[in-house]
Every structure is written in structure tokens, then in C-alpha cells.
Amino acid sequence: MPTRGRSGCGSTRPDPRGVSRRTVPTRGAARRGTFDPGARGRFWFTRAWGAVMSGQLAKKSLVRITAIALAVATLTAAGPGHDAAADPAPGSSVVNGLHVSGAYLLDGNSLAVQLRGADLMSSEYACSGGWGFVAGLDDAASRENVLDAMETWGINSVRVPLNSDCWFGTKPQLAGNPWVGAPYRTEMTTWINQITSRGMVAIADLHWAAPDGHLATGQSSMADADTSVQFWSELALEFGGDSNVVFDLFNEPYLNREFEEGASAPGSDITDIDSAWDCWANGCTATWYDASQSPTNQTYEVAGMQDLIDAVRNEGATNVLLISGLQYSQYFDRLSGSTLPVTDWMDNIAISFHAYPGNTCGLDDNPCRSDLVNVSTFHPLIVGEYGRSDCKTTGIDNFLDWADVYGISYLGWQWLPLDGVPCNNGGKYTLTDDAQTGAPSKTGLAVKNHYLERSWQDTTTQITTAFLPTGLAGTKYRTDLTAAGGTPKYKWSFAGGTLPPGLKLQSKGRLSGTLANPGSWVFYLQVTDNSTPVKFTDTQVFVFDVDPMFITTTSLFEGYVGQKYTTKLTAQGGKSARKWTVLTGALPAGLKLSSSGTLSGRPTTIGVHHFTVRLTDGTKPTANTATQDLEITINP
Structure with a gap:
């Protein structure tokens, strides 16, 4: 608490920590004694937009900058010293649990x-x-x-x-x-x-x-x-x-x-x-x-x-x-x-x-x-x-x-x-x-x-999508954005930042496309309702992550000298035209890896063999790659 000066029984107590810990001379008058909904809406958007462009919001994916301008004209102050108590109560104080x-x-x-x-x-x-x-x-x-x-x-x-x-x-x-x-x-x-x-x-x-x-x-x-x-x-x-x-x-x-x-x-x-x-x-x-x-x-x-x-x-x-x-x-x-x-x-x-x-x-x-x-x-x-x-x-x-x-x-x-x-x-x-x-x-x-x-x-109109599901490089992506309040039907638009390559926003609120490469992108999306004569909007910044393609085969079953061996390597992500190769090490003699990921043949040498495989997809201009260390035991 800031002060030890409390009201009670007609007495107060001084601040024992001293004035220097809490107070300094004021530096000018308040910015305004009343509020202007339109001006404040523009102020929020300007501050937030500047923060995104300077990188300050790169990790903050849930900031609400609602620009409602003239839509709350009933709250516009009548002049200096206006008391908003005369305005209708907003009725929005209810919170339903916290975590x-x-x-x-x-x-x-x-x-x-x-x-x-x-x-x-x-x-x-x-x-x-x-x-x-x-x-x-x-x-x-x-x-x-x-x-x-x-x-x-x-x-x-x-x-x-x-x-x-x-x-x-x-x-x-x-x-x-x-x-x-x-x-x-x-x-x-x-x-x-x-x-x-x-x-x-x-x-x-x-x-x-x-x-x-x-x-x-x-x-x-x-x-x-x-x-x-x-x-x-x-x-x-x-x-x-x-x-x-x-x-x-x-x-x-x-x-x-x-x-x-x-x-x-x-x-x-x-x-x-x-x-x-x-x-x-x-x-x-x-x-x-x-x-x-x-x-x-x-x-x-x-x-x-x-x-x-x-x-x-x-x-x-x-x-x-x-x-x-x-x-x-x-x-x-x-x-x-x-x-x-x-x-x-x-x-x-x-x-x-x-x-x-x-x-x-x-x-x-x-x-x-x-x-x-x-x-x-x-x-x-x-x-x-x-x-x-x-x-x-x-x-x-x-x-x-x-x-x-x-x-x-x-x-x-x-x-x-x-x-x-x-x-x-x-x-x-x-x-x-x-x-x-x-x-x-x-x-x-x-x-x-x-x-x-x-x-x-x-x-008023609010974006209710809090987070976007993570995408996977080289795969198709689709998610539908949601909003509440105002008057449907809603219209969605891109409001700044950078969308991942391959991803597009439809006006009905669907984000879809084939994601290209892994990474993290920051962008603004805006929803506008269908109210008349004044429309309500809400703008939200998202951080969208695209995970890299990865190989899901992490172990191989054992083989035997002279016996037929066949297995298919698997992966998640990546576009079509994927190509498998041996990056380092060597396969057991008698086995081959096809470009489609099939490991097959009749092994001729016993022992434990270590090698690394690489998967490359067809994404252009920059292909996605993934590697995985594997070993196979060949028994007599």
C-alpha cells in the first residue's frame, strides 16, 4: 500500500517511509479531464501498431486494441469534469472463474x-x-x-x-x-x-x-x-x-x-x-x-x-x-x-x-x-x-x-x-x-x-479466438476464427504484420493454405461486424508457429543374414516429391534405401550398423529437410 495515512476515527497516520518514496512534483496537467472514445481508439491502435513494428510485441500474442470510435458516442463527455456515472452501467463486470x-x-x-x-x-x-x-x-x-x-x-x-x-x-x-x-x-x-x-x-x-x-x-x-x-x-x-x-x-x-x-x-x-x-x-x-x-x-x-x-x-x-x-x-x-x-x-x-x-x-x-x-x-x-x-x-x-x-x-x-x-x-x-x-x-x-x-x-464486437493451432511445414492448414458481440455477419481482414508464406485469410474468417517453411510469424487480424450505421471492429495480434517437418521412424527392427528385409521410413510434414537419402554412415551390405523411403534387400554382414538418413521435400524456393540417426542389428 502506498501510504500509511488512513482515514479512521478522525485520525490519520503519516507515511513512515517518507515522501521521497512515493511522491514527486507533478509535471503539468492531466492529458484530459474527459474522454473521447474516438481519440482513445485511435491512440490504442497507434500504440499497439508501433509496438508490433518495433518488435516489442513479438512474443505477446493476446493484446486487445479495440477501436470503436464513434460507436460509444453515448459515453462522450459533456465537458471538463463530466461524471460518467450519469451514463448507463456497462453491465460487463462479471468474470467467470480465473486460471x-x-x-x-x-x-x-x-x-x-x-x-x-x-x-x-x-x-x-x-x-x-x-x-x-x-x-x-x-x-x-x-x-x-x-x-x-x-x-x-x-x-x-x-x-x-x-x-x-x-x-x-x-x-x-x-x-x-x-x-x-x-x-x-x-x-x-x-x-x-x-x-x-x-x-x-x-x-x-x-x-x-x-x-x-x-x-x-x-x-x-x-x-x-x-x-x-x-x-x-x-x-x-x-x-x-x-x-x-x-x-x-x-x-x-x-x-x-x-x-x-x-x-x-x-x-x-x-x-x-x-x-x-x-x-x-x-x-x-x-x-x-x-x-x-x-x-x-x-x-x-x-x-x-x-x-x-x-x-x-x-x-x-x-x-x-x-x-x-x-x-x-x-x-x-x-x-x-x-x-x-x-x-x-x-x-x-x-x-x-x-x-x-x-x-x-x-x-x-x-x-x-x-x-x-x-x-x-x-x-x-x-x-x-x-x-x-x-x-x-x-x-x-x-x-x-x-x-x-x-x-x-x-x-x-x-x-x-x-x-x-x-x-x-x-x-x-x-x-x-x-x-x-x-x-x-x-x-x-x-x-x-x-x-x-x-x-x-x-x-461490443470481440475476437474470441485466443490462440492459433500450430502448423506443420509443407502441409495443408485450416482454422476458422471466431468472434462475438456486435451484429453478425462478420468480415475479417489482415491488419498488419506478416502472414506465413502459403497462408491466406478469407473474409469469412478462415485461415488456410499450404504452409511452406518452419518459423514464427506475428500479424494482426481484424474483425468488423455488420452494425449500422456505425460498425464495430476488434483487432488482435497473433503469434503463429509453424513446426518443421520431422522423421517419425526412430528405430528399426532386427534383420538376419541372407533373409529378405523390408521396412518403410515415415515422416510428418513436407510437401509431395519427398526424397530420402543416406546422409552419413553406411547401410549394411545388401540393403538399399529408395528415394521413397523403403529400406530393403538381403543383408550379408552381421553386426550393428549406424547411419543417418535425410528427408528433403518439394517446397520451393527453399526445401524443408529433416534428419534422423538410426541403427540396425543384423544377426547371423
């Missing part, structure tokens, strides 16, 4: 999902403070009002910060506190179930935790072994059957600060970045930081991300897991490859990143955005928090537009109004002026308008 497939979040129908949501803070600290569950929203009816309001924003996900000490309620410091233990568990379970019953995604976030001897009243540097593992075991048992609940295993680890600031306590295992990442993954002994995030001379036992993953999976829960890197979800170099420092036998992990102005990698247009795109090439990327603390909108549109181009999910920090917190103190992170009606703050208005526009696009 990870490669670099994508998919729903229960295996369609790509982009989360657009909000965090709602206070459930991590009101309980330990002894005054509530969720600030001003302790009853279920009030929270239903919140969800009603969120739906008018087109929100489809809510992040719920949790406190492990409040969940258990067993520490001496909490004796007599009526907001912890069973009451807290009941209320948080109800709240999460309220969210998912709407078809929204609830992100259960372990925000605050503390080892035995301490109380979770602030952000620790990592999950602790005393309480956090058991916490996730219990949440896995409670919500393991609901795929609309995502488990955010720990909010903003910062184990790296020990060696970077020379603040390690005696006995700490952390001495450099490698040991910090190892502790993040597998646990260790680390320095304890107090509630103000200042180092102490004490240590505690860390539960690594692997411990938390295992706690969830050992209970049979299959939920999507969300993991954050070091430096308050700012370091992700160890999370940007195909192999992570932790393992999940389900491969159901997404990466979290938090974006605020002034961070090394934040809401500003930092060079690190290319690194984030690399992360999203291998894993789903969810911006678990983004926002401003100064009531301004600078950078909001630019950041969300960028995330949209790459299919990155995002949740704004945060929904509750912060009455009495001035805009100039660096702590007014709020999207609303009223949590139950959803009346937006100035920052929230930019967020709301963006969410609504994206939600309206979700209800």
Missing part, C-alpha cells in the same frame, strides 16, 4: 481477462486498532452499496487487505478486542463472498503480518513463519473452491533494504541481493522492522514465497496465486523469465507490481516499462496498486493506456475517501468522495472514465 495459461489470465471459458479494479483499505488495520472491520462499512448492507457503486464504474475486481493477527486473534495484545478472531474471520469471509457473488474477482491480500512477540500494526519486510503459513492454509480451506478468489501471498516485501541501507541486525542471513531473493523465495532469519518500517536489532524467521505457495496447494486449493517482488513490488528482474525462483505444480501464478509517481518503476513513463512488458511475456502481470496522493490525474491516462496495450491488469489504490486529509500532504490516495455512492474524487474521475470506456468495449 493462468502461459502469460495470460483466462476465465472459465478460456477467454482472456483483464482485471480493472480497486483496493479498499482499512481491513488490515481497523481490527488491530480496535475500532472496526472496514472503515465505515462494517455492515454487509453498506458493502453491498459499495459494490453497486463499483459496478457503475465497470470494476470487475476488488483487492481486500488482510491482517493475519486479526484473523487468528490470539496474541495477548488483542485480548478483549471484539474485532479480531472469529468475528474478523466471519466478516472478511462474508466480504470476500459478497464480491465474488457479483461475478467480480476478490484478491485476498496478506497485507500485514507479524511473528510471535509482535503485533501486526504495520508493513513487515516479509511474511513470518509463525503465522503466515497457517494463515494461507486456512484461507485455502475457506476459499479453495472459488476460482474468483486470487491469493496475493504477501504485500510489498522489502528484505533488500537490509543490505542496501546497512541495517542488518546481528544474526540476519541477508548480506546481498542474492541472499535477499533467496530469503524471499525460501525463508531465512531476517531483521525485524517495526511498525514505522524502521530496522531494529531483533530478527525473525521469514516464511518464503515457496512456503506460502505450498501452504495453499497442500490444502488442495487451485486458486491463482499473486506474488510481489522485493523493494515494495518494484524489483522484478528475478520474475521476468520463464523460470521463477519458486515453483507451483499448477503453474497458476501471476506477478504483482505497484505503480506510484516517483518510484524507480512507477506511474511515470519510466524506461522500466520495457522490463514490465518482458515480465508480461512470460507471466500474467497485475498492477495490484496504482494511484496518486495529491488529488491530481497526471500520468493516470498514460499509464492505463499503456497497460491496456499489453493486456496488463490494474487495481487503483484506493476506494475509501480520506476526509480531513489535505491534498498537499502526500497521503490522500483516494478514488472516491463517497464510498457507498461511488462519487469520484478528481483522481477517481479519470480512473472511472477509463474503466467505463474499457467496459463498454467488452460488450
